[in-house]
Amino acid sequence: MLGSLLKQMVSATGRIPRGIWLALREQREVTSGRRPHLGVMVKMLQLITSSQPLFIVIDALDECAAVQRYRLLDSLKEILDKSTGARIFVTGRPHIRTEIERRLAGRVASVSVSPIREDIIRFLRARLSEDETPDAMDESLEAEILRKIPGNMSEMSVAAAVVPRIPLLIIG
Numbered sequence: 001m002l003g004s005l006l007k008q009m010v011s012a013t014g015r016i017p018r019g020i021w022l023a024l025r026e027q028r029e030v031t032s033g034r035r036p037h038l039g040v041m042v043k044m045l046q047l048i049t050s051s052q053p054l055f056i057v058i059d060a061l062d063e064c065a066a067v068q069r070y071r072l073l074d075s076l077k078e079i080l081d082k083s084t085g086a087r088i089f090v091t092g093r094p095h096i097r098t099e100i101e102r103r104l105a106g107r108v109a110s111v112s113v114s115p116i117r118e119d120i121i122r123f124l125r126a127r128l129s130e131d132e133t134p135d136a137m138d139e140s141l142e143a144e145i146l147r148k149i150p151g152n153m154s155e156m157s158v159a160a161a162v163v164p165r166i167p168l169l170i171i172g
Contacts, residue, residue: 001068002038002041006048009045009049017051019044019047023043023044023047024036024044042075042078045079045083046078046082049083049085050084053085054085054086055087059091060091061100063092069099070103073100074103076088077103077104077105080107094112097110117150120149120153121146121150124146124149124150125146128142128145
C-alpha cells in the first residue's frame with residue numbers, strides 16, 4: 001500500500017524529486033533491483049510530505065490483515081512524526097478504532113457514522129429497478145432483499161490523524 005502511495009505521490013509531482021531518485025538508485029543497488037523495503041519507502045514518503053501538504057485517504061482499513069494493518073499504522077505514524085503537512089483519513093469498522101487510536105498515539109479525531117435504513121432501502125430500490133433481468137426476481141425475493149440487507153448494515157468509524165494545534169473539520 002505504501003509503495004502504491006509513493007508511486008501516486010511521485011506521479012502527481014510531475015518529476016521525481018532528487019532525494020527520491022537518489023534513494024531509489026541506492027536501494028536498487030542494494031536489493032538487486034527489487035522494490036524498496038518498508039523503511040526506505042517510509043523515508044521517501046517523509047521526504048515528499050515534508051515539502052508539501054498531503055492528504056492520505058485509506059478506506060476500509062478493517063479489511064486489511066491485522067499484521068499488515070499494524071505495520072501500515074506504525075509507518076503512517078512515522079510519516080506524521082516527520083511531516084507536519086501530512087493528514088490521514090481512515091475508514092473502517094468500529095472494532096479497529098482503539099487500534100488506530102493506540103498506534104497513532106493521540107493524533108486521532110474519531111467519528112462514528114451509521115447508515116440510515118431509509119437511505120439504504122432507497123438505494124437498493126434504485127438498483128433493483130435497473131435490473132436487466134427483471135423476470136429473475138419475484139416480489140418475495142425483492143422483499144427479502146429489502147428486509148435483510150438494511151438489517152445487516154453496520155456502523156463505520158472514521159478516524160483522522162492530525163498534527164496537534166491544527167484544526168480538523170469532519171463533515172458527515
